[in-house]
Amino acid sequence: ETGVTQSPTHLIKTRGQQVTLRCSSQSGHNTVSWYQQALGQGPQFIFQYYREEENGRGNFPPRFSGLQFPNYSSELNVNALELDDSALYLCASSSGLQVTQYFGPGTRLLVL
């Protein structure tokens, strides 16, 4: 176990709804990255937070937003869900930049 937890483990939503996914970092880690992994694909970088500030963003629309709290836990919010948002969402924490990232188990989101 990596010490990184995510909730919920599974989630079903319908098109147009909003969803919030949560990630609790490993103790002492101040950096969290979020990834989307569609079925049969490699993970795609969504964004990274470092000490509560966004530190980089991949090619995802603004309806994907994030937040990192003072205890370094993090949320990923997706508004106006689309069918193609169905995927495994992974978060990874690290103790800084350019160091090993530790991945959580992921949240499986299904949009109907």
Added chain:
Amino acid sequence: KNEVEQSPQNLTAQEGEFITINCSYSVGISALHWLQQHPGGGIVSLFMLSSGKKKHGRLIATINIQEKHSSLHITASHPRDSAVYICAVCKKTSYDKVIFGPGTSLSVIP
């Protein structure tokens, strides 16, 4: 052209065989990760490399920065090694984002 490529895409091996998975990339990097993902599961980081070679148990990872190439070797493969192995690189940008390869699906048959 993908910035990170892996070969082979799929691999089936008999238990006990020596396995090699290759990764090539086209961007400047600060580090390279080898990751393991079991079916339905999350991702486990196996190695992080910036030069040379690392060994952990039956796993060996090497990287050649000049040739922009890395290999993951599994000695004495076992059915529990069956998983998707993903190569991921940290780009030399101000954001140090991680770019993932497409993965190599390994199946080890008893």
